[in-house]
Amino acid sequence: MLEAVVYFDSLTEGIRDTDTRGVSLRERNVFLNARVHYINGVGYYEQGDVVNACAEYLKVLEMMEAGFEEKDLVKQKAQFMSYTYNRLGGLFSSQFMMEPAILCYKEAQVFCMIEQTSPYGISNNYYRIGIQYNKMGQQDTAMYYYERAIDCLADSNNLVYRNIATNKSLLYYQISKDAELAIQNLKSITKQSANESERLSRYLTIGDIYYEAGNYDSAKFYLEQVFEKKVDEISKIQAAECLRNVYDSIGEFGRADVYVHYLADHKKSEGENKALTSRLEGMFKTYMDQKQQKKAEEIREKSIMKTVKVIVPIAIILALAVFVVAKLRSKKLLKKQQEEADRILGETEQEHEKELRLWQAEADKTLEETKKKYEEELRQMKAETEQRLEEVERKHQQWMAEARERHEEELMTQKDRSEKEIEKTKKRHVKELESERLAYEKEQDALRRNIKEKEAQVIALEKTMNLQQKAAKQRRMAFLNEPICQHILDKARSKQITTRDVAHEPGIALKDKDFEQLGEAVEKHYEGFDHELLSQCPSLKQGLLSLCHLHLLGLNESEIAALKNLSYSAIKKQNESLQEKLGVNEDMASYILRVAEGLCGTQGGTQTNESIDDDLDAWIERQIKDNPKITTEELAEKSHKGVRTIKRHISMMGHIHYVGSGYSGHWEVVE
Known part of the structure; x- marks a missing residue:
């Protein structure tokens, strides 16, 4: 802001002697100097120096009113005057000096009517005047100005309208509650x-x-x-x-x-506010007194000019009359007429002097009455302001004293109560700690026994899993060594299929007899494989079963496409269809191998899987009772069954329900 001031000072110092737009050098200098003081005022206000800001704004008004006649304050000058009065009004409003603020906003409105500062300038001024009347408790007057502000708006889609509507709603509440x-x-x-x-x-x-x-x-x-x-x-x-x-x-x-x-840190004390308000009132009063005095002098000058304008024509007329008479009559008659004209002129001058004295007395009386009226208004406003400030200070001191007494009483009460309760709490804590120690020792003993039991179960489970893995490996080697399996693998690998397009691989496709022999080999080594898949999806066709048999050989989709004499995309779609029918999310080849390995574990004869196969419903119920938050995927993995098989069995068990949704839910078994 200070750099802007220096910049405007340089403009005023470097003005040329002529102005190409025809504006006089004096008027240009006055306007630029006033702008410098305006920017100084903005800078002081932003720094929190309200007094100096007010002085600068008042200086702007004095310079503009002294440098230009009222009729010349148009266009940019009128806008500038409106901005200055608005700044002063905002300054007084922030210090709760409502009457000076209203005077400033009304003056701003006068100049805004001459030349608008913006499309919303007139509405903004009415709105600000309404706010001041609302602060003073004159709610009807405030509502009148809010309505006038809205009437001046061309549309309602703007910030000014929303501000006015907000204050109208607040005023409505204050009136109607x-x-x-x-x-x-x-x-x-x-x-x-x-x-x-x-x-x-x-x-x-x-x-x-x-x-x-x-x-x-x-x-x-x-x-x-x-x-x-x-x-x-x-x-x-x-x-x-x-x-x-x-x-x-x-x-x-x-x-x-x-x-x-x-x-306490940010709000000024009541004494500071009083002193600041008093200074601002004094400055504004001085400005208004000077302005009233200047207006009175202007009235006096106009009265004198009016008198001169009346006397001079009369004197000219009389002189012409005397001149004409002198030409027509004799010297004696001319002398007589001259004496008569002098007498008339003397009487006329006396009358006009009398009228001038009356006008002067009336102007002085009007000025004195205006001055007394304004001084009385300022005294009343100052007295009301001091009374309000004293009332606020008294309430604040009373509230602080009551709060201090209440806090001291609460502290004494809490101190007495705390000393008694501390002793009781100590004894209770000793008993509780002893009980918790005994309970903790019992819990530790139970945990140790449980850990030993779990370790024994883990060792037994590891042995069982090792046996199952060994049996599954042996069974898979026996399956792959079957003649039909070797025949199919040799066919697929002899051609070295590396592309998804099999149209150029003649003679590689399998015959129906080959598929039948492969199905027999699967049933021989993985007994119940087809039955397991059909139990999950009874509508599974032979073509999809043969696709599963080829997956057991570890062939990729390109090799399977060549052996079935189909396109790669057709095999891809069949795999996706299988995944959907069986309810599988993982890779189809991995799932098929996992189903086969599960059958190997069952045929290996472990007690757990035999019991699962004997009564799947009872096994599911036991698992849910042990772990109510177990998922169907976990049940399928433990039982080596498909997810759809588990879901189908649970749906037929009417006494088992899932309560809640997602991971936050749990199973309930109704006895």
Whole structure:
């Protein structure tokens, strides 16, 4: 901001002697110098120096009013005057000096009517005047200005309209105390917010209404967001004051102290506010006095000019009359007429002097009455302001004293109660610790016994798994050594199929007899393989079963396509169809081998799988009772059955139900 001031100073120093646009050098210098003071005022205000900012803005008005006649304050000059009065109005409004703020906003509106500062300038001025009247408690006048502001808007899709609608809703609540309808309107306006800052401003108004209505939970929700996220200090102070009272009312004094400390650090003391308000009132009064005096002088000058304009024509007329008479009559008659003209002129001058004295007396009287009236208004305003400040200070001191006494009483009560309870708590803790120690020792003994039992089960299970793996390996080697298996593998590997296109591989396709012999070999070494697949999907056709038999040989999809004399894509689709029918998510070849290995474990004769095959329903029920959160996939893996087989069995067991959904649910067995 200071760099901008230096820049404008350089403009005023480097002005040329002529202006190509025809504007006089004096007027140009006045305008540029006024802009320098305006920017100085903006800089001081942003730094928190309200007094110097006010002085700079008043200096701008003095320079413009002294440098230009009222009729010349048009176009850019009118806009500039409107900006300056708006700045002054905002400054007085922030210090709760409503009457000076209203005067400034009305002056800003006069110049905005001459030349608009923006499409929303006139509406904004009416809206700001309404806010000041609302602060003063003149709600009907405030509503009148809000309505005028809305009438001046061309559309409702803009920030100015939303601001006016927000304050109208607040005013409606203040008049009717209907918080529900006011908040409903405010929430509708909040949804149209263009950015986070506007949304938080709406939250401040909603939170304030909830606070006034006694709905402290809702007030906390909105006001805490404003306090934590809002940037401007005025909004944060307003939110902090409400939150301090809310938490104090609900008994959360620790949270209330947070906002008390914030207000102590950021809010000016009552003495400082009084001193600042007094200085600003003095500065504005001096400016208004000078302005009134200047207007009185202008009235006096106009009166004199009016008198001169009347006397001069009369004197000219009389002189012409004397001249004509002198030509027509004798010297005696001319002398007589001259004496008569002198007498008439003397009487006329006396009358006009008398009228001039009357006009001067009337102007002085008007000026004196205006001055007395304004001084009386300022005295009343100052007295009311001091009375309000004293009342606020008294309430604050009373609240602080009550809070201090309440905190001291609570601390003494808690101290007496704590000393008695500490001794009781110590004895209770000794007994509880002894009981927990004995329970912990018993639990440790039980865990040790359980660990030993589990270790024995793990060793037995490892032995069983080793036997199953060995048996499965031997059975697979025997299956692959079957003549038909060797024949098929030799056919597939002799051609060295490396492409998905088998159209150029004649003579490699298997015959129906080959598929029959392969099925017999599968049944010989993996008894029940086809039955297991059909139990999962009874509609499984022979073509898909033969595809499963070829998977048992470890052939890839290209080799299977060549052996079945089909395209690679056809085999791909058959595999996908198999996965869908069997309810399998993993690779089809891996699943087929896992089914075959499971059959090997069953034929190996382990007690667990024999019991599963003997009564699958009873086995499923036992597993669910042991672990109610077990999944159907885990049951299928343990039983070496398909997922669809497990689901089908459970669906036929009417006394088992799954409660809940997903991983958070569990099985329940109804006895």
